Amino acid sequence: MATYYGQGYGEWDDPGAPGAGRRPHRLPVVLRAPFEGRSWGEFCYLLLSLPLGTLMFSYSVTMLSLGAGLLVTFLGIPVLAATLAGCRGFGALERARARGLLGLEVAEPEPLVVKRRGPMAWVGAMLRSGVSWRHMLYTVLQFPWAVFSFVVGVTFWTCGWGLLTYPLWFWVFPMYGGQGGIQLYGDGTHSVYLDNPFEITVTALVGLLITLATPWIVRGLTTVDRLLVQGLLGPSRLATRVVELESDRGVVVDTAAADLQRIERDLHDGAQARLVALAMDLGLAKEKLAQDPQAAARMVDEAHGEVKTALQELRDLARGIHPAVLTDRGLDAALSAVASRCTVPVRVEVDLPSRPAPAIEGIAYFTVSELLQNISKHSGAKSASVDVWRAEQRLLLQVADDGVGGADASSGSGLAGLAERLDAVDGVLVVDSPPGGPTRITAELPWRSS
Structure with a gap:
């Protein structure tokens, strides 16, 4: 897992490091080395x-x-x-x-x-x-x-x-x-x-x-x-790379299967259920049309409202699969749209000389989207920022907030799944979130031109 947590990770005072909780040595390392x-x-x-x-x-x-x-x-x-x-x-x-x-x-x-x-x-x-x-x-x-x-x-x-x-x-x-x-x-x-x-x-x-x-x-x-x-x-570099690619392929397949299950569940429990109810209401309205036109009209009005709700759910579902604004206008406009739905003010700055490949662009979009959702739900922040730029052959994006901090990708949270998704394309997720904040999460993806 290509994930790093906080500052000073792996040092003597890391709670998960060997010998955690021990006081630092009083003797310099040069003096104690012969006795270690x-x-x-x-x-x-x-x-x-x-x-x-x-x-x-x-x-x-x-x-x-x-x-x-x-x-x-x-x-x-x-x-x-x-x-x-x-x-x-x-x-x-x-x-x-x-x-x-x-x-x-x-x-x-x-x-x-x-x-x-x-x-x-x-x-x-x-x-x-x-x-x-x-x-x-x-x-x-x-x-x-x-x-x-x-x-x-x-x-x-x-x-x-x-x-x-x-x-x-x-x-x-x-x-x-x-x-x-x-x-x-x-x-x-x-x-x-x-x-x-x-x-x-x-x-x-x-x-x-x-x-x-x-x-x-x-x-x-x-x-x-x-x-x-x-x-x-040890294993050769080629064999190690093959194992990594097999593992990444498994992560991609599992992620795709989970996304398909989510889409199926959202369709079944949301838009599909509303459409079934809408068909039943229209059927009842049809039966009452001759006997009670006013009641039929009320039922048609209610069905019209259900149609609007179902359409909105379908739009939200389509946006979750792949937003049209991302395809048409790129990361800048798509991330600005995501930031506008966040519960805290978000500053968005995208500095890219050209558009990356659609797959990388989509991963970057969903990474920022999930991080902004975490800010809305858990951070207690008053403001946040999103920065996207290119450094040589890498696409970097950073999401920061002034919230309570304490984000941890090692506890099986959504950040862990996000790190696995990035790792599947040779990406890296760096989490710097000390208790009390601020939180700064940086994602690094390979740059591939469209």
Whole structure:
């Protein structure tokens, strides 16, 4: 769901954020980073990367070489398929490791599609699967990076903590090593040791600087691991886009079905019921025409009023489906007509160089219409404004009011359905409505020319 709520969303004081309600840390993040669980989790990830990377690299290279060598016979093909299957298993392990130690959520890639039964169909599907080959590529690329990140991470981590705690263990050298402390320099004639209080203090301060910098170095190293895992072990961008389009299509279909049900209900309960009653009244008037002309005339007058009411209901229903003013005169006139029916004064400003595509224009119209209805019903505002403009290849519209605020699209309200409708066309809904107001809701749609 491409929806954002308010200002500072996701920060520590968000009621729905992890750790909500806690006070902010008194220590700066630089000072507390070496002691945070995230830093230790990332360091453990680097420690495990080397043995696991060695295992995956050895398996992939060995099995790939074996399969390639056996391609002169039939055995090479199933060996390659088994190699790819093993790499997919390693990929599942790596996704779980990244989820547990890095907090990285990577969706499962698209499953293996086997169209026919039998081992050969499975072998063919495995060899044709781009996901399987990306997993193998990960096992090959991850190993050299694991060696580098392991060496850098362990070196900085051990040197930092070792030097920081040097005042606690420097006595080991004179007692068991036969020297004053850590040897800084030495040759055949003289040596320099860190053995006096000043040098020990400076050593600890250097260790402190390295210790404070190490979590950020480790974080930078694991950033590359995150990119590798996301790029090679997750679903491809094409597959992700297909899933998004399928979801958006489902939203569009559901919305269209709901609109059809609403139209059918409005016709059945409104205009259709009035027309049935009108037909009955006219029938009674016809029967009374000869016996009681005055009563028949009254019934015809009442039927005439019912006809006017039915026509007005049909006009309102047609306007709800697609207003004629929108088709004939565009967003400016259509939104001005909607604003005139709002219970609070509304300023409308539309600044568009040309008209967008009819589908985008219709979504923009109904978005503003629903937001103005919310203002009339719930905001308690004294004034409101509607602004529509184009920014590069995006159509933006903003509806603001000075009401009580507190609008929330996460509680299953009409704003949530509006956000889903916008998301179906790659749109975004941004809700900024702190308690007490004011409320500012911005919708962003792709610009498509008519």
